[in-house]
Amino acid sequence: MEEHRKNNKWTKEEEEALVAGIAKYGAGKWKKILVDPEFAPQLSGRDNINLKDKWRNLTKTQALNESSPNNSSDMSNESRF
Amino acid sequence: MEEHRKNNKWTKEEEEALVAGIAKYGAGKWKKILVDPEFAPQLSGRDNINLKDKWRNLTKTQALNESSPNNSSDMSNESRF
DNA sequence: CAGTAGGGATAGGGTTCA
DNA sequence: TTGAACCCTATCCCTACT
Numbered sequence: 001m002e003e004h005r006k007n008n009k010w011t012k013e014e015e016e017a018l019v020a021g022i023a024k025y026g027a028g029k030w031k032k033i034l035v036d037p038e039f040a041p042q043l044s045g046r047d048n049i050n051l052k053d054k055w056r057n058l059t060k061t062q063a064l065n066e067s068s069p070n071n072s073s074d075m076s077n078e079s080r081f
Numbered sequence: 082m083e084e085h086r087k088n089n090k091w092t093k094e095e096e097e098a099l100v101a102g103i104a105k106y107g108a109g110k111w112k113k114i115l116v117d118p119e120f121a122p123q124l125s126g127r128d129n130i131n132l133k134d135k136w137r138n139l140t141k142t143q144a145l146n147e148s149s150p151n152n153s154s155d156m157s158n159e160s161r162f
Numbered sequence: 163c164a165g166t167a168g169g170g171a172t173a174g175g176g177t178t179c180a
Numbered sequence: 181t182t183g184a185a186c187c188c189t190a191t192c193c194c195t196a197c198t
Contacts, residue, residue, distance in 0.1 A: 007173060052167075111171080131185080134187095171193070172190105174188105176189105178187090180185105
């Protein structure tokens, strides 16, 4: 059987552990964050490459939101059809 | 000028090249199929995303009428330099 | 060899059109 | 409404560089 190796979505807990780890060691110190007993439990299913990729995603997404002067882009719409 | 590049329907030749490519490399190896000189000519107007989307549509439709045993695709790829 | 940065590729959800 | 084709992007893979 083919197991799903992809589509391993990040949980809120994992993301918060990553952010906390970056606050402690700085972005780029992925291995240090990963082995720190303060964050290791939450990030047990991730490796340093995963941390790097997730942080790239977070900063890219936030950069778009921050630089957008128009905040009227409200996606909380339920209009489906 | 109405250059509608959308709804570029798949021809029988393209679809057969895709299926043959999957038989050779396995589903998910879209780029490898695309650059293989055996299939590249038939798929010159497509990219790897197109291949992935077409295969999804094909399997999704056929899943409703699935009654054939799947083939044994062995992909134990452990290439490391 | 271990770790990181960046580009490339894939999977799945969403959107559009006939 | 449904299905085929296309778009968006989070996640994963590959490789050069240090």
